[in-house]
Amino acid sequence: MRISKKAHTQDANGSSQLKRRQFLQGAAASCVLLSAFPANAISSALQPIIAKKKVVWIFLRGALDSLHTVIPVGDPNLPAFRADIVDPIKEKLHPLDNHFALHPNLTFLKSLYAKKQMSPVIAVASGYRERSHFEAQDQMESGLNETNHESGWMARALKQIHGKGIAISRSLPIAMRDRDINFDEAQNTASAQTWYPSRFPEASEDLLSRLQSIYKNDSALNSNLDMLIAQKQTPGMQMQEKQRSNFAYLANKCGELLAQNKATQCAMLEFGGWDTHNNQQGRLARLFTELDTGIENLQTSLGTQWDDTLVVVSTEFGRTVALNGTKGTDHGTASNMFVLGGALSQFTRSGAYDLSGGKVLGDWPGLEKRQLFQERDLMP
Numbered sequence: 370m371r372i373s374k375k376a377h378t379q380d381a382n383g384s385s386q387l388k389r390r391q392f393l394q395g396a397a398a399s400c401v402l403l404s405a406f407p408a409n410a411i412s413s414a415l416q417p418i419i420a421k422k423k424v425v426w427i428f429l430r431g432a433l434d435s436l437h438t439v440i441p442v443g444d445p446n447l448p449a450f451r452a453d454i455v456d457p458i459k460e461k462l463h464p465l466d467n468h469f470a471l472h473p474n475l476t477f478l479k480s481l482y483a484k485k486q487m488s489p490v491i492a493v494a495s496g497y498r499e500r501s502h503f504e505a506q507d508q509m510e511s512g513l514n515e516t517n518h519e520s521g522w523m524a525r526a527l528k529q530i531h532g533k534g535i536a537i538s539r540s541l542p543i544a545m546r547d548r549d550i551n552f553d554e555a556q557n558t559a560s561a562q563t564w565y566p567s568r569f570p571e572a573s574e575d576l577l578s579r580l581q582s583i584y585k586n587d588s589a590l591n592s593n594l595d596m597l598i599a600q601k602q603t604p605g606m607q608m609q610e611k612q613r614s615n616f617a618y619l620a621n622k623c624g625e626l627l628a629q630n631k632a633t634q635c636a637m638l639e640f641g642g643w644d645t646h647n648n649q650q651g652r653l654a655r656l657f658t659e660l661d662t663g664i665e666n667l668q669t670s671l672g673t674q675w676d677d678t679l680v681v682v683s684t685e686f687g688r689t690v691a692l693n694g695t696k697g698t699d700h701g702t703a704s705n706m707f708v709l710g711g712a713l714s715q716f717t718r719s720g721a722y723d724l725s726g727g728k729v730l731g732d733w734p735g736l737e738k739r740q741l742f743q744e745r746d747l748m749p
Contacts, residue, residue: 422712423627423678424635425667426523426544427620429660430506431643433684434698435705435747437653438475439489439729443468446736450691454650465489469729474657477665478707485727487709492734494686494749500700502644505685510543519548523635527560532634534561537623544637562596564626566614616640620663624670627678638663643684647695664709676711683707687747690736702742703734703749 440455440462441447447455462470463479469491471479481487496514497505504516512522524547527534536545545561577594584590616638623636640660645652660682668675687704713726724730734740734748742748 421631421674421677422634423671423674425623425627425638425678425680425710426635427638427640427660427664427680427682428506428509428544429643429682429684430502430639430641431645431684432502432505432686432688432700433643433704434645434649434653434688434701435491435703436688436690437649438472438657439465439491439705440470440472441468441491441733441736442470444733444736450736453692453696457650465729468733472653472657474654475661477661478709481664481709482727485714485725486711487707488713488724488726488728488730490706490708491729491731492703492747492749493683493706493731494703497686498702500686502685502700507543509683509685512544516543518543519546521546523637524561527635530634532560533630533632534635534637535623535626535630535633536561536563536637537565537619537626538563538637538639539565542637542639564622566618566622616659617663617666621666621670624667624672624674628671628674645688645697646693646699647697649692649697668711678710679708679712680710681706681708689745690741690747691745702746704747 436447436451437454442459442462442464458473461473463473463475463482464470465479465482469489471482471489478487495505495509497508499505507516507518508514510521511517512525513520521542521544523534523544526532527545528547534545536542541561541563547560580594581591584594620638623638627633627636640656640663642652642656664680664682667680671678683706684704687701688698689701691698693699708724708730709726713724716724716726736747738744740748
C-alpha cells in the first residue's frame with residue numbers, strides 16, 4: 370500500500386531539491402554499505418533488536434467501507450451521499466480532528482488514538498483496480514504485482530530475519546507461504562505455523578506414531594506430519610480448544626500465543642464479513658464492536674509485549690461512495706487502514722514522514738464527482 374505524504378512547496382533557495390538529493394545520496398550510501406555484508410551477517414546483527422518486536426496483520430476480508438469507519442465529517446459533499454446512515458450516529462462520533470471522526474463503536478481505537486498508539490491512514494489501496502474479492506485478497510497477501518500463490522509478503526519478511534510466524538487460521542494463508550522456507554528439515558521446525566480452535570478429538574500419540582510409519586517414504590506427507598507434531602509439542606500451541614471462534618476470541622488467543630512464544634515475531638489474523646451490500650449501518654455496527662473488542666483483547670493478552678508490537682489493520686479494497694437501493698454499498702476502490710500498537714508511540718519523524726501515532730495519515734482526495742475514481746469510488 371502507498372501512503373502519500375502531504376504536498377510541500379519549494380522555497381526560494383531550492384530546499385526541496387536539496388532535501389531530495391540528500392535523501393538519494395543517503396539511500397545510495399546505505400545500499401553500498403549493506404552490499405558489503407552478506408545477508409546472514411546483517412540478519413545476525415539485527416537479531417537482538419528484532420527478537421522482542423512483534424508485528425500483527427489483521428486482514429478484514431470483504432472490503433471495509435472506509436467512509437463509515439473514519440468518517441470525513443469535514444467534507445461538504447458527504448451528506449449528499451451518506452446522510453441516511455451518518456445522521457443517526459453523528460452525535461455519537463469520536464472526533465479525531467476537524468475533518469475526520471471514528472464510528473461510535475470503535476471506542477477502544479479512539480482511546481489508543483488519544484495515547485498516540487493508533488493512526489488511521491485514509492484513501493489507501495493496493496495496485497489492484499478490479500473488483501474481485503478473491504483476486505484482490507490474493508494480491509494483497511502475496512504483495513506482488515503479479516500474484517504468486519506460493520510466495521507471501523510475510524513469509525519473505527520472515528526469511529530475511531530467519532524468523533517465525535503464526536497464522537490464526539485453519540490453513541496456511543498465502544501471506545505466510547513460501548515453498549522454499551515453510552519447513553526447515555535440518556531444524557525440524559516450521560517458519561510459519563497455523564493455529565485454530567478444533568472441535569475434533571486430539572490425535573493420540575499412538576495415531577501419530579502409526580502415521581509416521583505410513584508416511585516415512587513420502588517426503589511431502591512426512592514433512593506436514595512433522596510440522597503438526599512440532600506444533601503439538603510447542604507450549605501454548607495445543608489445538609484442543611472448544612470455544613466459539615469469533616474474532617474477539619481469536620485475537621485474545623493470538624496475543625497469548627505471541628506472548629508465550631518469544632521466538633515468534635509475527636502473526637496474521639483474519640476477520641471476514643465486511644461485504645456490506647445491504648443494511649450496512651446495522652451490520653457494520655456489530656462488526657465494529659467485535660473488531661474493537663478483539664483489538665482490546667489482543668492488547669490485554671500480549672501484556673507487556675504490547676509495547677513492542679505494531680498492528681496493521683487493512684482490507685482488500687473499499688466501497689462505493691454512494692449507497693445502493695438496499696442501504697448498502699458495492700465494491701469500490703480506496704479504503705482506509707489502521708496502524709496501532711504500543712510500538713507506534715515510539716515512532717518519530719523519519720524524513721518527510723511523521724509516523725508517530727495520534728494523527729490521521731494520508732491525503733484526502735475529496736468527494737466531488739470529479740475527484741472520485743471512475744466517478745463512483747474514493748480515489749486512492
